[in-house]
Amino acid sequence: MTTNTQNAAILEITDLSAEINGRAILKSLNLHVRAGEVHAIMGPNGAGKSTLSQVLAGRQSYAVTAGSVLFRGENLLSLPPEERARRGLFLGFQYPVEIPGVNNVYLLKAALNAKRKQAGLPEVDAFEFLGLVREKMQLMQMDESFLSRGVNEGFSGGEKKRNEILQMAVLEPVLAILDETDSGLDIDALKVVANGVTSLRRHDRAILLVTHYQRLLDYITPDYVHVLMDGKILKSGTASLAHELEARGYDWVREEAANK
Amino acid sequence: MNAELTSTQGLVPLAAVPLITCGALSHDAWRALALSRLIALGLPTSRDDAWKYSSLNLMQRRDLTPCTDFSAPAQLLSSLPERQGATFVCLNGQLIAELSSGVLPAGVRYTPLNDLFDSPIGSMRARLRADDSAEQRLRLLNAVVCTAGVAFDVSAQQAPVEPVHLVHIATHHGHYPRTLVSLQAGSRLNLIEYYLSVDDSSSVSVPVTDVELAEGAELQHTTLGLAGMNSVVYADLNVHVGKNARYVHRSLELGGLATRLDLKVHLDANGAEAHLNGLLLADKTRQIDIRTQMDHHAPNTTSSQLYRGVANDRGRGSYDGKVVVHQGAAKSDSRQSSRNLLLGPKAEIDARPQLEINADDVKCSHGATTGSIDEEVLFYLLSRGINHDTARALLIFAFTDDVIATLTDPALRREVEKRVLASLPTAALIRGFVQ
Numbered sequence: 001m002t003t004n005t006q007n008a009a010i011l012e013i014t015d016l017s018a019e020i021n022g023r024a025i026l027k028s029l030n031l032h033v034r035a036g037e038v039h040a041i042m043g044p045n046g047a048g049k050s051t052l053s054q055v056l057a058g059r060q061s062y063a064v065t066a067g068s069v070l071f072r073g074e075n076l077l078s079l080p081p082e083e084r085a086r087r088g089l090f091l092g093f094q095y096p097v098e099i100p101g102v103n104n105v106y107l108l109k110a111a112l113n114a115k116r117k118q119a120g121l122p123e124v125d126a127f128e129f130l131g132l133v134r135e136k137m138q139l140m141q142m143d144e145s146f147l148s149r150g151v152n153e154g155f156s157g158g159e160k161k162r163n164e165i166l167q168m169a170v171l172e173p174v175l176a177i178l179d180e181t182d183s184g185l186d187i188d189a190l191k192v193v194a195n196g197v198t199s200l201r202r203h204d205r206a207i208l209l210v211t212h213y214q215r216l217l218d219y220i221t222p223d224y225v226h227v228l229m230d231g232k233i234l235k236s237g238t239a240s241l242a243h244e245l246e247a248r249g250y251d252w253v254r255e256e257a258a259n260k
Numbered sequence: 261m262n263a264e265l266t267s268t269q270g271l272v273p274l275a276a277v278p279l280i281t282c283g284a285l286s287h288d289a290w291r292a293l294a295l296s297r298l299i300a301l302g303l304p305t306s307r308d309d310a311w312k313y314s315s316l317n318l319m320q321r322r323d324l325t326p327c328t329d330f331s332a333p334a335q336l337l338s339s340l341p342e343r344q345g346a347t348f349v350c351l352n353g354q355l356i357a358e359l360s361s362g363v364l365p366a367g368v369r370y371t372p373l374n375d376l377f378d379s380p381i382g383s384m385r386a387r388l389r390a391d392d393s394a395e396q397r398l399r400l401l402n403a404v405v406c407t408a409g410v411a412f413d414v415s416a417q418q419a420p421v422e423p424v425h426l427v428h429i430a431t432h433h434g435h436y437p438r439t440l441v442s443l444q445a446g447s448r449l450n451l452i453e454y455y456l457s458v459d460d461s462s463s464v465s466v467p468v469t470d471v472e473l474a475e476g477a478e479l480q481h482t483t484l485g486l487a488g489m490n491s492v493v494y495a496d497l498n499v500h501v502g503k504n505a506r507y508v509h510r511s512l513e514l515g516g517l518a519t520r521l522d523l524k525v526h527l528d529a530n531g532a533e534a535h536l537n538g539l540l541l542a543d544k545t546r547q548i549d550i551r552t553q554m555d556h557h558a559p560n561t562t563s564s565q566l567y568r569g570v571a572n573d574r575g576r577g578s579y580d581g582k583v584v585v586h587q588g589a590a591k592s593d594s595r596q597s598s599r600n601l602l603l604g605p606k607a608e609i610d611a612r613p614q615l616e617i618n619a620d621d622v623k624c625s626h627g628a629t630t631g632s633i634d635e636e637v638l639f640y641l642l643s644r645g646i647n648h649d650t651a652r653a654l655l656i657f658a659f660t661d662d663v664i665a666t667l668t669d670p671a672l673r674r675e676v677e678k679r680v681l682a683s684l685p686t687a688a689l690i691r692g693f694v695q
Contacts (some may be wrong), residue, residue, distance in 0.1 A: 046349075057569035057639075057643050058642070060319055060642070061565070061635065061640075068653075080642070080648070081639065081642040081643050082642045082643075082644075082645050082646060082647050082648065082651075085643055085644055086645045090643075091643050093640065093643075096640070097634075097636060097637045097640045098639070099637060099641075099654075099655070099658050100658060100661055100662065100665075101657060101658030101659070101661025101662075101664075101665070102654050102655075102658045107641070107644065110645075110646055110650075111644040111645045111646065114644075114645035114646060114647070115645055118645075150658075150661075163542070164536075167644070171644075171645075198383070231473075
């Protein structure tokens with residue numbers, strides 16, 4: 001056995017079941033993700049895609065009823081959301097919230113410092129931090145005015161998604177879960193966001209793309225594509241599966257799984 | 261003085277009394293009329309709908325005698341934010357020259373209120389018409405006992421850029437300031453008022469302010485409630501907005517044991533505009549009540565109201581806001597928003613926006629919400645590694661920002677932010693975010 005980091009397990013989801021308000025959403029879901037991999041989770045509306053994202057990030061309103069999730073070998077489910085973030089898990093929200101009155105840059109700095117503290121590193125130098133943010137803002141083609149605005153305050157849908165990827169770029173997570181990052185984007189914004197994500201692909205980082213459409217995958221080629229339906233992964237394949245889903249829809253996956 | 265005035269003699273309405281010709285009204289005559297009306301009407305009780313939410317018993321238990329102690333606690337002034345422009349300091353209603361400083365902007369004239377009676381400057385009778393109100397009888401109380409007051413008259417020639425600061429300090433017992441602000445056609449003024457009391461004071465303040473804006477005038481008016489923890493303030497503000505004139509009010513209620521603000525705005529002529537913004541911070545056992553009435557009397561008039569309340573511990577607050585669009589006030593545009601945040605199981609805020617429309621072709625909207633911290637927003641911050649207490653404190657602070665952001669004076673804004681932060685138990689956690 002080798003200790004090659006490229007193959008290190010990042011996320012191991014085993015028989016995960018979760019519910020909200022007594023309604024079962026995830027039903028014995030299994031998924032393994034290794035460092036350096038990009039996985040796309042696709043599925044129709046209501047399949048449980050967003051639930052999976054939120055459960056992994058630690059949203060309290062979902063109750064995990066069975067199964068386990070290991071994040072780099074550590075029990076993820078026992079950690080509160082802020083601890084998960086500090087250990088390198090990042091969730092890019094489908095609907096990033098607006099928080100007027102809380103400055104974007106301060107939030108980003110506090111988030112980075114919380115992560116650095118966890119890693120035993122000193123707080124980031126204010127000057128260096130601003131340099132870093134400016135550099136990443138360029139990557140995401142974001143306006144300078146972003147620096148002085150409240151978190152997502154008055155941002156368009158596209159700007160909010162860019163901001164999510166900017167946060168990801170600054171926080172350098174081990175595992176990034178991007179929940180419907182492509183939804184509500186026009187083609188130009190989609191390209192900027194996709195380029196941003198692609199530039200963040202690394203051998204020691206894993207990315208989980210949760211998406212309804214194949215469109216995003218034209219710009220970010222995943223290593224694996226999974227179909228999430230009825231609360232579990234019904235089919236897994238390579239990038240070509242996304243095209244097949246785009247052409248044929250989802251129903252055949254369910255039929256195929258039922259005939260197995 | 262005793263608060264129990266229940267005799268029923270002298271039922272003549274103030275406005276109906278034949279006064280001396282050409283509108284002059286002597287101070288004594290005015291006071292006598294007010295007294296007869298107050299005796300007829302009596303002081304409000306908790307059975308009056310207008311006083312439903314306010315704790316009058318605090319007032320009934322206290323000594324309302326006007327305080328005549330004018331030895332100035334100068335150190336109180338050091339708690340005020342840094343100020344540019346002239347500062348007028350009134351102690352128990354009396355202007356104290358030694359504590360006042362600065363030069364009034366060109367075009368702004370100060371007159372002691374007493375001098376306006378029997379003087380040819382406008383008609384006091386017209387200006388005091390709001391005193392004769394069964395609903396707001398504390399105006400009458402103020403009229404009976406206030407001995408001094410401040411009047412600002414702004415002429416059109418120059419537009420003053422620097423603000424004028426007016427500081428009201430209560431020491432003990434009753435405190436009855438009276439302020440009159442008149443803006444002549446096309447003039448502008450930025451008036452910032454502060455309500456303070458000495459630390460251990462169990463004072464009762466009953467300030468009355470009248471504002472008149474002539475055609476095209478604009479008043480930016482900020483009131484900062486910073487009274488001590490045992491003080492009571494029942495303020496009354498009556499505003500008349502003329503043709504194409506604009507009134508902007510911001511009230512930041514951050515102090516006192518009980519505060520009530522009655523705000524009546526009359527949009528009297530075509531194109532008049534008024535915007536009311538307020539922040540209520542009811543922590544500890546504080547009670548803060550805001551009552552507004554916005555009267556659209558004329559066509560093409562615009563109003564907005566934005567109130568935010570935060571209640572913690574046993575704090576209580578209320579927003580009772582009424583908009584009346586009168587007949588003929590076509591193309592009126594009115595918005596009302598009251599959002600409130602409850603931080604504890606014993607905290608309470610009642611929001612009651614009301615709308616009465618008697619005209620066609622108007623645009624009116626109102627909304628009120630009262631709730632706790634948004635779980636979804638909290639989760640967003642947690643998911644960025646921010647710890648729970650910090651995230652919560654940040655969101656409370658951010659909630660107040662809607663109103664704080666309307667403050668244009670940077671020093672004032674910093675002071676308000678500082679005080680809002682100080683009221684949060686976890687302020688230290690979020691200082692870095694907001695400074």
